[in-house]
Amino acid sequence: MSEVRVRFAPSPTGALHIGGVRTALYNYLFARQNGGKIILRIEDTDSSRFVAGAEQYIIDSFQWLGITFDEGVHIPNNEGISYRQSERKPIYKQYADELVKKGLAYIAFDTPEEIETKRKEFSNFQYDAQTRTMMKNSLTLPAAEVQRRLDNQEQYVVRIKIEPGEDIEINDLICGNVRINSSVLDDKVIWKSSDGLPTYHLANIVDDHLMKISHVIRGAEWLPSAPLHVLLYRYLGWADTMPQFAHLPLILKPDGNGKLSKRDGDRLGFPVFPLQWTDPKTGETSMGYREQGYLPEAIINFLALLGWNPGTEQEIFSMEELIQVFSFNRVSKSGAKFDIEKAKWFNHKYLQNKSDQEISVEFQQILIQKGIDTSLIYVEQIVALLKERISFVADLWEQSHYFFIAPTAYDEQVIRKRWKENMGNNLLEIIKLIETVQPFDKTKAHDLTMDYIQQNELHLGHTMNCFRLALVGAAKGPDLFEIVNLLGFEETKQRVVRAVDCIENKNSSHL
Protein backbone atom coordinates (compact mmCIF):
# COMPACT_ATOMS: atom_id res chain seq x y z
CA MET A 1 0.00 0.00 0.00
CA SER A 2 1.23 3.47 -0.83
CA GLU A 3 1.87 6.05 1.84
CA VAL A 4 -1.04 7.16 3.94
CA ARG A 5 -1.68 10.85 3.43
CA VAL A 6 -4.78 12.47 4.87
CA ARG A 7 -5.95 16.02 5.14
CA PHE A 8 -8.17 18.15 7.26
CA ALA A 9 -9.56 20.90 5.10
CA PRO A 10 -11.64 23.47 6.92
CA SER A 11 -13.13 26.58 5.48
CA PRO A 12 -12.01 29.72 7.31
CA THR A 13 -15.51 31.04 7.84
CA GLY A 14 -15.41 31.22 11.62
CA ALA A 15 -14.40 29.24 14.65
CA LEU A 16 -13.66 25.55 14.36
CA HIS A 17 -16.72 23.50 15.27
CA ILE A 18 -16.29 20.61 17.70
CA GLY A 19 -17.43 18.21 14.97
CA GLY A 20 -14.59 19.46 12.83
CA VAL A 21 -12.23 18.83 15.70
CA ARG A 22 -13.38 15.23 15.84
CA THR A 23 -12.92 14.84 12.09
CA ALA A 24 -9.41 16.22 12.40
CA LEU A 25 -8.74 13.91 15.33
CA TYR A 26 -9.75 10.80 13.40
CA ASN A 27 -7.61 11.94 10.49
CA TYR A 28 -4.72 12.45 12.87
CA LEU A 29 -5.12 9.08 14.59
CA PHE A 30 -5.31 7.27 11.29
CA ALA A 31 -2.29 9.06 9.87
CA ARG A 32 -0.14 8.45 12.95
CA GLN A 33 -1.21 4.84 13.22
CA ASN A 34 -0.05 4.20 9.69
CA GLY A 35 3.08 6.25 9.84
CA GLY A 36 1.51 8.58 7.31
CA LYS A 37 1.16 12.33 6.93
CA ILE A 38 -1.61 14.70 7.87
CA ILE A 39 -2.09 17.96 6.08
CA LEU A 40 -3.90 21.12 7.06
CA ARG A 41 -5.37 22.73 3.98
CA ILE A 42 -7.48 25.85 4.01
CA GLU A 43 -10.45 25.75 1.66
CA ASP A 44 -11.13 29.40 1.08
CA THR A 45 -12.64 29.21 -2.38
CA ASP A 46 -15.61 31.27 -1.32
CA SER A 47 -14.12 34.72 -1.07
CA SER A 48 -17.40 36.18 0.19
CA ARG A 49 -17.41 34.02 3.29
CA PHE A 50 -13.86 34.68 4.39
CA VAL A 51 -13.52 35.64 8.03
CA ALA A 52 -10.37 37.31 9.28
CA GLY A 53 -8.61 35.42 12.03
CA ALA A 54 -10.40 32.16 11.41
CA GLU A 55 -7.35 30.46 9.94
CA GLN A 56 -5.14 31.42 12.87
CA TYR A 57 -7.89 30.31 15.22
CA ILE A 58 -7.89 26.87 13.61
CA ILE A 59 -4.13 26.59 13.93
CA ASP A 60 -4.20 27.72 17.57
CA SER A 61 -6.96 25.26 18.35
CA PHE A 62 -5.02 22.29 17.08
CA GLN A 63 -1.95 23.39 18.89
CA TRP A 64 -3.89 23.51 22.13
CA LEU A 65 -5.43 20.12 21.45
CA GLY A 66 -2.13 18.47 20.65
CA ILE A 67 -3.07 17.56 17.09
CA THR A 68 0.00 18.17 15.00
CA PHE A 69 0.28 18.38 11.24
CA ASP A 70 3.06 17.41 8.88
CA GLU A 71 2.20 19.82 6.12
CA GLY A 72 -0.09 22.76 5.97
CA VAL A 73 -0.65 26.49 5.80
CA HIS A 74 1.24 27.00 9.03
CA ILE A 75 4.23 24.83 8.15
CA PRO A 76 6.90 26.28 5.86
CA ASN A 77 8.04 24.09 2.98
CA ASN A 78 10.81 24.29 0.43
CA GLU A 79 8.75 23.25 -2.55
CA GLY A 80 6.79 26.45 -2.63
CA ILE A 81 3.52 24.59 -2.17
CA SER A 82 0.67 26.64 -0.85
CA TYR A 83 -1.98 24.96 1.24
CA ARG A 84 -4.41 27.81 0.90
CA GLN A 85 -6.72 27.33 -2.06
CA SER A 86 -7.08 31.02 -2.76
CA GLU A 87 -3.32 31.04 -3.38
CA ARG A 88 -3.56 28.05 -5.67
CA LYS A 89 -5.94 29.87 -7.94
CA PRO A 90 -4.01 29.38 -11.22
CA ILE A 91 -3.89 25.62 -10.76
CA TYR A 92 -7.60 24.96 -10.98
CA LYS A 93 -8.43 26.85 -14.15
CA GLN A 94 -6.49 24.46 -16.35
CA TYR A 95 -8.44 21.46 -15.10
CA ALA A 96 -11.75 23.22 -15.61
CA ASP A 97 -10.62 24.11 -19.15
CA GLU A 98 -9.46 20.59 -19.78
CA LEU A 99 -12.84 19.21 -18.81
CA VAL A 100 -14.59 21.67 -21.09
CA LYS A 101 -12.25 20.76 -23.94
CA LYS A 102 -12.98 17.08 -23.45
CA GLY A 103 -16.71 17.75 -23.48
CA LEU A 104 -17.03 16.59 -19.87
CA ALA A 105 -17.96 20.04 -18.69
CA TYR A 106 -19.44 23.12 -20.29
CA ILE A 107 -19.67 26.84 -19.95
CA ALA A 108 -22.92 28.35 -18.65
CA PHE A 109 -23.98 31.98 -18.71
CA ASP A 110 -27.17 31.77 -16.70
CA THR A 111 -27.28 34.35 -13.96
CA PRO A 112 -28.25 33.34 -10.45
CA GLU A 113 -31.49 35.25 -10.96
CA GLU A 114 -32.34 33.33 -14.10
CA ILE A 115 -31.78 30.05 -12.33
CA GLU A 116 -33.87 31.23 -9.44
CA THR A 117 -36.67 31.98 -11.86
CA LYS A 118 -36.46 28.49 -13.26
CA ARG A 119 -36.59 27.06 -9.78
CA LYS A 120 -39.82 28.89 -9.16
CA GLU A 121 -41.21 27.91 -12.52
CA PHE A 122 -40.54 24.20 -12.15
CA SER A 123 -40.76 22.42 -8.85
CA ASN A 124 -37.72 20.22 -8.25
CA PHE A 125 -35.73 22.12 -10.83
CA GLN A 126 -32.16 21.09 -11.04
CA TYR A 127 -29.55 22.00 -13.61
CA ASP A 128 -28.98 18.63 -15.28
CA ALA A 129 -29.25 16.60 -18.48
CA GLN A 130 -32.97 17.24 -18.65
CA THR A 131 -32.92 20.97 -18.16
CA ARG A 132 -29.60 22.19 -19.53
CA THR A 133 -31.03 22.22 -23.04
CA MET A 134 -33.25 25.13 -22.10
CA MET A 135 -30.52 27.11 -20.41
CA LYS A 136 -27.91 29.50 -21.70
CA ASN A 137 -24.75 27.47 -22.07
CA SER A 138 -22.15 26.31 -24.52
CA LEU A 139 -24.27 23.28 -25.28
CA THR A 140 -27.26 25.29 -26.47
CA LEU A 141 -25.68 28.49 -27.75
CA PRO A 142 -23.91 28.61 -31.12
CA ALA A 143 -20.13 28.50 -30.79
CA ALA A 144 -19.80 32.02 -32.17
CA GLU A 145 -22.22 33.34 -29.60
CA VAL A 146 -20.32 31.65 -26.81
CA GLN A 147 -17.10 33.16 -28.09
CA ARG A 148 -18.71 36.58 -28.37
CA ARG A 149 -19.89 36.45 -24.76
CA LEU A 150 -16.48 35.27 -23.62
CA ASP A 151 -14.81 38.10 -25.57
CA ASN A 152 -17.20 40.53 -23.92
CA GLN A 153 -15.95 39.36 -20.53
CA GLU A 154 -19.38 38.11 -19.64
CA GLN A 155 -19.43 36.24 -16.37
CA TYR A 156 -19.83 32.52 -16.63
CA VAL A 157 -19.42 29.30 -14.72
CA VAL A 158 -18.11 25.92 -15.70
CA ARG A 159 -20.52 23.11 -14.95
CA ILE A 160 -19.71 19.43 -14.92
CA LYS A 161 -21.70 17.49 -17.51
CA ILE A 162 -23.26 14.53 -15.77
CA GLU A 163 -24.39 11.66 -17.98
CA PRO A 164 -27.61 10.30 -16.54
CA GLY A 165 -28.52 6.69 -15.92
CA GLU A 166 -25.28 5.41 -14.53
CA ASP A 167 -24.91 3.73 -11.16
CA ILE A 168 -21.98 5.12 -9.24
CA GLU A 169 -20.71 3.06 -6.38
CA ILE A 170 -18.56 4.35 -3.61
CA ASN A 171 -16.82 2.04 -1.19
CA ASP A 172 -16.81 3.83 2.08
CA LEU A 173 -14.64 2.62 4.94
CA ILE A 174 -17.44 3.36 7.36
CA CYS A 175 -20.68 3.27 5.39
CA GLY A 176 -19.80 0.33 3.20
CA ASN A 177 -20.93 0.29 -0.41
CA VAL A 178 -23.23 3.13 -1.33
CA ARG A 179 -24.72 3.18 -4.78
CA ILE A 180 -26.32 6.18 -6.34
CA ASN A 181 -27.63 6.84 -9.82
CA SER A 182 -26.11 9.72 -11.75
CA SER A 183 -29.58 10.84 -12.84
CA VAL A 184 -30.21 12.39 -9.44
CA LEU A 185 -27.01 14.42 -9.60
CA ASP A 186 -27.05 17.94 -10.98
CA ASP A 187 -24.51 19.64 -13.22
CA LYS A 188 -22.62 21.25 -10.36
CA VAL A 189 -20.72 24.44 -10.84
CA ILE A 190 -17.03 23.60 -10.59
CA TRP A 191 -15.47 26.91 -11.52
CA LYS A 192 -16.64 30.50 -11.62
CA SER A 193 -15.26 33.40 -13.64
CA SER A 194 -16.46 36.02 -11.16
CA ASP A 195 -13.50 35.42 -8.86
CA GLY A 196 -11.48 32.99 -10.96
CA LEU A 197 -11.83 30.33 -8.28
CA PRO A 198 -13.13 26.78 -8.39
CA THR A 199 -15.93 25.64 -6.10
CA TYR A 200 -15.22 23.21 -3.34
CA HIS A 201 -15.92 20.20 -5.52
CA LEU A 202 -13.23 20.83 -8.11
CA ALA A 203 -10.71 22.33 -5.70
CA ASN A 204 -10.96 19.43 -3.35
CA ILE A 205 -10.48 16.81 -6.06
CA VAL A 206 -7.59 18.63 -7.70
CA ASP A 207 -5.82 19.27 -4.42
CA ASP A 208 -6.38 15.80 -3.07
CA HIS A 209 -4.92 14.42 -6.27
CA LEU A 210 -1.98 16.80 -6.40
CA MET A 211 -1.27 16.30 -2.71
CA LYS A 212 -1.49 12.54 -3.15
CA ILE A 213 -4.18 12.12 -0.53
CA SER A 214 -4.79 8.43 0.13
CA HIS A 215 -7.85 8.67 2.39
CA VAL A 216 -10.56 11.29 2.51
CA ILE A 217 -11.93 11.30 6.03
CA ARG A 218 -14.71 13.82 6.44
CA GLY A 219 -18.18 14.39 7.86
CA ALA A 220 -21.24 12.50 6.67
CA GLU A 221 -22.73 15.66 5.20
CA TRP A 222 -20.37 15.00 2.29
CA LEU A 223 -21.66 11.55 1.50
CA PRO A 224 -24.35 12.78 -0.91
CA SER A 225 -21.76 14.61 -3.01
CA ALA A 226 -19.23 11.78 -2.96
CA PRO A 227 -20.58 10.33 -6.25
CA LEU A 228 -19.93 13.66 -7.91
CA HIS A 229 -16.39 13.52 -6.63
CA VAL A 230 -15.96 9.99 -7.95
CA LEU A 231 -17.12 11.22 -11.34
CA LEU A 232 -14.69 14.10 -11.22
CA TYR A 233 -11.82 11.71 -10.56
CA ARG A 234 -12.88 9.69 -13.58
CA TYR A 235 -13.31 12.71 -15.83
CA LEU A 236 -9.89 13.97 -14.87
CA GLY A 237 -8.39 10.55 -15.53
CA TRP A 238 -7.37 9.96 -11.94
CA ALA A 239 -9.72 7.10 -11.11
CA ASP A 240 -6.93 4.63 -10.41
CA THR A 241 -5.40 6.80 -7.71
CA MET A 242 -8.67 7.94 -6.22
CA PRO A 243 -8.48 8.09 -2.42
CA GLN A 244 -10.52 5.86 -0.17
CA PHE A 245 -13.49 7.53 1.48
CA ALA A 246 -14.52 7.44 5.11
CA HIS A 247 -17.59 9.45 6.02
CA LEU A 248 -17.95 10.10 9.71
CA PRO A 249 -21.35 10.17 11.42
CA LEU A 250 -22.68 13.54 12.47
CA ILE A 251 -22.60 14.92 15.97
CA LEU A 252 -26.16 15.67 16.95
CA LYS A 253 -27.67 18.15 19.39
CA PRO A 254 -28.19 16.77 22.93
CA ASP A 255 -31.93 17.29 22.87
CA GLY A 256 -34.14 16.73 19.89
CA ASN A 257 -32.61 15.95 16.53
CA GLY A 258 -30.33 17.56 14.04
CA LYS A 259 -26.73 18.60 13.76
CA LEU A 260 -25.12 20.19 16.77
CA SER A 261 -24.86 23.91 16.19
CA LYS A 262 -23.32 26.85 17.96
CA ARG A 263 -26.83 27.90 18.92
CA ASP A 264 -27.33 24.65 20.84
CA GLY A 265 -24.23 25.34 22.87
CA ASP A 266 -25.41 28.83 23.73
CA ARG A 267 -28.87 27.56 24.55
CA LEU A 268 -27.72 24.69 26.74
CA GLY A 269 -24.70 26.43 28.21
CA PHE A 270 -21.71 24.55 26.89
CA PRO A 271 -18.99 25.40 24.38
CA VAL A 272 -19.03 24.20 20.81
CA PHE A 273 -15.62 25.63 19.96
CA PRO A 274 -12.24 24.59 21.33
CA LEU A 275 -11.12 28.15 22.06
CA GLN A 276 -13.01 31.29 22.81
CA TRP A 277 -13.93 33.07 19.63
CA THR A 278 -15.00 36.60 18.90
CA ASP A 279 -16.66 37.10 15.57
CA PRO A 280 -14.94 40.06 13.94
CA LYS A 281 -18.11 41.11 12.14
CA THR A 282 -20.68 40.93 14.90
CA GLY A 283 -18.32 41.26 17.84
CA GLU A 284 -20.15 38.35 19.41
CA THR A 285 -18.03 36.17 21.66
CA SER A 286 -18.54 32.42 21.98
CA MET A 287 -17.09 30.41 24.81
CA GLY A 288 -14.36 27.86 24.31
CA TYR A 289 -13.51 24.58 25.97
CA ARG A 290 -10.13 25.89 26.99
CA GLU A 291 -11.56 28.95 28.72
CA GLN A 292 -14.22 26.85 30.43
CA GLY A 293 -11.45 24.89 32.08
CA TYR A 294 -11.46 21.74 30.00
CA LEU A 295 -8.18 19.90 29.55
CA PRO A 296 -7.21 19.14 25.96
CA GLU A 297 -6.58 15.47 26.83
CA ALA A 298 -10.11 15.21 28.19
CA ILE A 299 -11.60 16.74 25.07
CA ILE A 300 -9.61 14.39 22.86
CA ASN A 301 -10.66 11.33 24.86
CA PHE A 302 -14.28 12.43 24.94
CA LEU A 303 -14.39 13.17 21.23
CA ALA A 304 -12.61 9.95 20.32
CA LEU A 305 -15.35 7.97 22.01
CA LEU A 306 -18.16 9.97 20.43
CA GLY A 307 -18.80 7.83 17.39
CA TRP A 308 -16.01 5.36 17.86
CA ASN A 309 -15.43 2.67 20.46
CA PRO A 310 -12.53 0.34 21.17
CA GLY A 311 -14.67 -2.78 21.52
CA THR A 312 -13.31 -3.22 25.02
CA GLU A 313 -14.47 -1.67 28.25
CA GLN A 314 -11.62 0.76 28.45
CA GLU A 315 -12.78 4.37 28.68
CA ILE A 316 -9.66 6.36 29.38
CA PHE A 317 -7.22 6.67 26.49
CA SER A 318 -4.13 8.72 26.00
CA MET A 319 -3.47 10.04 22.51
CA GLU A 320 -0.81 7.34 22.09
CA GLU A 321 -3.27 4.62 23.00
CA LEU A 322 -5.85 6.03 20.62
CA ILE A 323 -3.32 5.95 17.82
CA GLN A 324 -2.71 2.29 18.59
CA VAL A 325 -6.31 1.12 18.70
CA PHE A 326 -8.28 3.41 16.43
CA SER A 327 -9.96 1.78 13.46
CA PHE A 328 -12.65 2.71 10.96
CA ASN A 329 -14.56 -0.50 11.37
CA ARG A 330 -15.30 0.50 14.93
CA VAL A 331 -16.70 3.87 13.94
CA SER A 332 -20.47 3.80 14.23
CA LYS A 333 -22.64 4.67 11.27
CA SER A 334 -25.33 6.60 13.06
CA GLY A 335 -25.09 10.10 14.47
CA ALA A 336 -24.21 10.57 18.13
CA LYS A 337 -25.95 13.00 20.42
CA PHE A 338 -23.57 15.30 22.18
CA ASP A 339 -23.46 14.77 25.95
CA ILE A 340 -21.64 17.46 27.87
CA GLU A 341 -22.02 15.53 31.14
CA LYS A 342 -19.70 12.89 29.80
CA ALA A 343 -17.19 15.54 28.83
CA LYS A 344 -17.27 16.84 32.40
CA TRP A 345 -16.66 13.37 33.73
CA PHE A 346 -13.63 12.97 31.48
CA ASN A 347 -12.35 16.31 32.65
CA HIS A 348 -12.73 15.23 36.25
CA LYS A 349 -10.73 12.09 35.52
CA TYR A 350 -7.95 13.94 33.75
CA LEU A 351 -7.80 16.69 36.33
CA GLN A 352 -7.06 14.06 38.98
CA ASN A 353 -3.90 13.17 37.11
CA LYS A 354 -2.59 16.70 37.33
CA SER A 355 -0.15 17.45 40.12
CA ASP A 356 -1.22 19.61 43.04
CA GLN A 357 1.33 22.13 41.94
CA GLU A 358 0.01 22.43 38.38
CA ILE A 359 -3.53 22.92 39.61
CA SER A 360 -2.39 25.34 42.28
CA VAL A 361 -0.58 27.59 39.85
CA GLU A 362 -3.76 27.90 37.85
CA PHE A 363 -5.95 28.34 40.87
CA GLN A 364 -3.70 31.06 42.13
CA GLN A 365 -4.57 33.09 39.05
CA ILE A 366 -8.23 32.85 39.97
CA LEU A 367 -7.42 33.86 43.55
CA ILE A 368 -5.48 36.87 42.36
CA GLN A 369 -8.44 37.95 40.29
CA LYS A 370 -10.51 37.76 43.45
CA GLY A 371 -8.00 39.95 45.19
CA ILE A 372 -6.52 37.18 47.29
CA ASP A 373 -2.78 37.15 47.58
CA THR A 374 -1.52 34.00 49.20
CA SER A 375 1.42 31.64 49.01
CA LEU A 376 1.59 28.81 46.52
CA ILE A 377 2.43 26.43 49.35
CA TYR A 378 -0.79 27.25 51.15
CA VAL A 379 -2.77 26.86 47.92
CA GLU A 380 -1.11 23.53 47.23
CA GLN A 381 -2.18 22.14 50.56
CA ILE A 382 -5.76 23.18 49.87
CA VAL A 383 -5.65 21.70 46.40
CA ALA A 384 -4.33 18.42 47.75
CA LEU A 385 -7.24 18.30 50.14
CA LEU A 386 -9.97 19.21 47.67
CA LYS A 387 -8.98 18.26 44.17
CA GLU A 388 -10.76 14.93 44.07
CA ARG A 389 -14.09 16.66 44.44
CA ILE A 390 -13.71 19.00 41.48
CA SER A 391 -14.08 18.67 37.71
CA PHE A 392 -12.64 22.08 36.89
CA VAL A 393 -9.99 24.21 38.50
CA ALA A 394 -12.53 26.99 38.81
CA ASP A 395 -14.70 24.73 41.00
CA LEU A 396 -12.01 25.05 43.62
CA TRP A 397 -13.19 28.49 44.68
CA GLU A 398 -16.66 27.25 45.54
CA GLN A 399 -15.03 24.44 47.52
CA SER A 400 -12.39 26.44 49.31
CA HIS A 401 -13.32 30.10 49.70
CA TYR A 402 -13.51 29.74 53.50
CA PHE A 403 -9.78 29.04 53.56
CA PHE A 404 -9.22 32.58 52.34
CA ILE A 405 -12.20 34.51 53.65
CA ALA A 406 -13.83 33.91 57.03
CA PRO A 407 -17.54 33.16 56.82
CA THR A 408 -19.81 36.16 56.77
CA ALA A 409 -22.97 34.18 57.37
CA TYR A 410 -23.91 30.89 58.98
CA ASP A 411 -26.29 28.41 57.46
CA GLU A 412 -29.59 28.99 59.28
CA GLN A 413 -30.75 25.45 58.82
CA VAL A 414 -27.70 24.03 60.51
CA ILE A 415 -28.13 26.46 63.41
CA ARG A 416 -31.76 25.51 63.82
CA LYS A 417 -31.14 21.79 63.74
CA ARG A 418 -27.86 21.47 65.57
CA TRP A 419 -26.96 24.53 67.61
CA LYS A 420 -28.43 23.42 70.93
CA GLU A 421 -28.16 25.24 74.30
CA ASN A 422 -24.68 25.62 75.70
CA MET A 423 -23.15 24.93 72.28
CA GLY A 424 -21.21 28.19 72.44
CA ASN A 425 -19.61 27.33 75.77
CA ASN A 426 -18.74 23.86 74.62
CA LEU A 427 -17.06 25.13 71.49
CA LEU A 428 -15.07 27.66 73.48
CA GLU A 429 -14.02 24.90 75.88
CA ILE A 430 -12.89 22.78 72.96
CA ILE A 431 -10.88 25.69 71.65
CA LYS A 432 -9.15 25.98 75.02
CA LEU A 433 -8.27 22.32 74.88
CA ILE A 434 -6.89 22.59 71.37
CA GLU A 435 -4.85 25.57 72.44
CA THR A 436 -2.91 23.31 74.81
CA VAL A 437 -1.59 21.31 71.88
CA GLN A 438 1.77 22.89 71.28
CA PRO A 439 2.84 22.67 68.56
CA PHE A 440 -0.50 22.13 66.86
CA ASP A 441 -1.19 18.58 65.78
CA LYS A 442 -4.41 17.65 64.03
CA THR A 443 -4.57 14.14 65.44
CA LYS A 444 -4.06 15.32 68.99
CA ALA A 445 -6.59 18.09 68.50
CA HIS A 446 -9.03 15.56 67.14
CA ASP A 447 -8.51 13.18 70.08
CA LEU A 448 -8.91 15.92 72.67
CA THR A 449 -12.10 17.10 71.04
CA MET A 450 -13.52 13.59 70.96
CA ASP A 451 -12.64 13.08 74.61
CA TYR A 452 -14.37 16.30 75.56
CA ILE A 453 -17.50 15.37 73.63
CA GLN A 454 -17.59 11.94 75.20
CA GLN A 455 -16.93 13.09 78.78
CA ASN A 456 -19.61 15.73 78.62
CA GLU A 457 -22.01 13.39 76.82
CA LEU A 458 -22.43 15.80 73.97
CA HIS A 459 -23.95 14.94 70.63
CA LEU A 460 -21.06 14.24 68.30
CA GLY A 461 -22.79 15.27 65.12
CA HIS A 462 -24.23 18.46 66.55
CA THR A 463 -21.01 19.57 68.13
CA MET A 464 -18.80 18.82 65.18
CA ASN A 465 -21.17 20.43 62.75
CA CYS A 466 -21.40 23.58 64.77
CA PHE A 467 -17.63 23.70 65.04
CA ARG A 468 -17.57 23.32 61.27
CA LEU A 469 -20.22 25.98 60.89
CA ALA A 470 -18.01 28.43 62.75
CA LEU A 471 -15.10 27.81 60.40
CA VAL A 472 -16.86 27.28 57.09
CA GLY A 473 -20.24 28.91 57.49
CA ALA A 474 -21.96 25.80 56.17
CA ALA A 475 -22.17 22.06 56.70
CA LYS A 476 -19.71 21.12 54.02
CA GLY A 477 -16.06 20.57 53.34
CA PRO A 478 -13.30 18.10 54.13
CA ASP A 479 -12.22 16.72 57.49
CA LEU A 480 -12.68 19.34 60.17
CA PHE A 481 -9.23 19.02 61.68
CA GLU A 482 -7.65 19.29 58.27
CA ILE A 483 -9.39 22.64 58.02
CA VAL A 484 -8.21 23.66 61.47
CA ASN A 485 -4.72 22.56 60.54
CA LEU A 486 -4.64 24.71 57.41
CA LEU A 487 -6.39 27.68 58.94
CA GLY A 488 -4.02 27.63 61.90
CA PHE A 489 -5.03 27.79 65.53
CA GLU A 490 -5.31 31.55 65.83
CA GLU A 491 -7.66 31.91 62.90
CA THR A 492 -9.69 28.94 64.15
CA LYS A 493 -10.04 30.50 67.55
CA GLN A 494 -11.10 33.84 66.15
CA ARG A 495 -13.70 32.25 63.91
CA VAL A 496 -15.19 30.20 66.74
CA VAL A 497 -15.36 33.19 69.07
CA ARG A 498 -16.97 35.27 66.39
CA ALA A 499 -19.49 32.57 65.46
CA VAL A 500 -20.52 32.01 69.06
CA ASP A 501 -20.98 35.70 69.61
CA CYS A 502 -22.84 36.16 66.40
CA ILE A 503 -25.15 33.19 66.73
CA GLU A 504 -25.85 33.26 70.46
CA ASN A 505 -25.90 37.03 71.02
CA LYS A 506 -27.29 37.77 67.61
CA ASN A 507 -24.39 40.08 67.41
CA SER A 508 -23.25 40.48 63.87
CA SER A 509 -21.16 43.57 64.45
CA HIS A 510 -17.87 41.87 63.71
CA LEU A 511 -18.99 40.33 60.50
Place this chain on the structure above:
RNA sequence: GCUACAUUCGUCUAGAGGUCUAGGACAUCAGAUUCUCAUUCUGAAGAUCGCGGGUUCGAAUCCCGCAUGUAGUACCA
Protein backbone atom coordinates in the same frame (compact mmCIF):
# COMPACT_ATOMS: atom_id res chain seq x y z
C1' G B 1 -40.71 16.30 -3.20
C1' C B 2 -36.24 13.55 -4.69
C1' U B 3 -31.68 10.82 -3.20
C1' A B 4 -28.66 8.65 0.41
C1' C B 5 -27.80 7.05 5.20
C1' A B 6 -29.39 5.62 9.99
C1' U B 7 -32.75 3.20 14.00
C1' U B 8 -30.18 -1.55 21.00
C1' C B 9 -31.34 1.44 28.38
C1' G B 10 -32.53 9.10 29.18
C1' U B 11 -27.31 9.57 26.58
C1' C B 12 -22.66 7.19 24.28
C1' U B 13 -22.33 2.32 22.95
C1' A B 14 -21.09 -3.65 23.04
C1' G B 15 -23.34 -7.14 20.02
C1' A B 16 -20.94 -10.17 12.98
C1' G B 17 -27.53 -16.53 13.78
C1' G B 18 -27.49 -20.17 19.47
C1' U B 19 -22.57 -18.11 24.82
C1' C B 20 -28.39 -12.35 25.22
C1' U B 21 -33.23 -13.97 31.10
C1' A B 22 -28.89 -8.08 25.82
C1' G B 23 -22.78 -6.31 28.48
C1' G B 24 -20.11 -1.56 29.79
C1' A B 25 -19.79 3.89 30.59
C1' C B 26 -22.22 8.79 31.74
C1' A B 27 -26.47 10.51 34.15
C1' U B 28 -30.28 8.91 38.03
C1' C B 29 -31.47 6.45 42.69
C1' A B 30 -30.05 3.55 47.16
C1' G B 31 -26.48 1.60 50.65
C1' A B 32 -21.50 1.72 52.81
C1' U B 33 -17.67 5.27 54.65
C1' U B 34 -17.82 10.36 57.23
C1' C B 35 -19.18 15.44 62.07
C1' U B 36 -21.06 17.56 57.09
C1' C B 37 -20.87 18.09 51.87
C1' A B 38 -18.23 15.98 48.04
C1' U B 39 -15.13 12.02 46.47
C1' U B 40 -14.66 6.81 46.51
C1' C B 41 -16.71 1.86 46.78
C1' U B 42 -20.95 -1.45 46.38
C1' G B 43 -25.66 -2.09 44.52
C1' A B 44 -30.39 -0.94 42.04
C1' A B 45 -33.39 0.77 38.39
C1' G B 46 -33.30 1.44 33.34
C1' A B 47 -33.71 -1.52 26.23
C1' U B 48 -40.67 -6.13 24.66
C1' C B 49 -33.23 -4.49 20.36
C1' G B 50 -38.51 1.42 15.73
C1' C B 51 -42.91 -1.55 13.57
C1' G B 52 -44.68 -5.61 10.37
C1' G B 53 -43.57 -9.65 7.54
C1' G B 54 -40.30 -13.43 5.99
C1' U B 55 -35.63 -17.00 5.96
C1' U B 56 -34.04 -20.56 9.82
C1' C B 57 -34.69 -25.80 14.43
C1' G B 58 -33.17 -20.87 16.32
C1' A B 59 -32.67 -13.55 14.69
C1' A B 60 -30.85 -7.62 18.12
C1' U B 61 -27.93 -10.13 14.39
C1' C B 62 -29.82 -12.21 7.39
C1' C B 63 -33.86 -10.54 3.58
C1' C B 64 -38.27 -7.48 2.24
C1' G B 65 -41.77 -3.69 3.34
C1' C B 66 -43.34 0.34 6.40
C1' A B 67 -42.49 4.20 9.92
C1' U B 68 -39.45 7.72 11.99
C1' G B 69 -35.09 10.61 12.04
C1' U B 70 -30.97 12.96 9.82
C1' A B 71 -28.12 14.72 5.78
C1' G B 72 -27.79 16.54 0.88
C1' U B 73 -30.52 18.66 -2.90
C1' A B 74 -26.40 26.65 -3.82
C1' C B 75 -21.98 30.51 -8.63
C1' C B 76 -21.33 27.38 0.71
C1' A B 77 -17.98 24.39 2.36
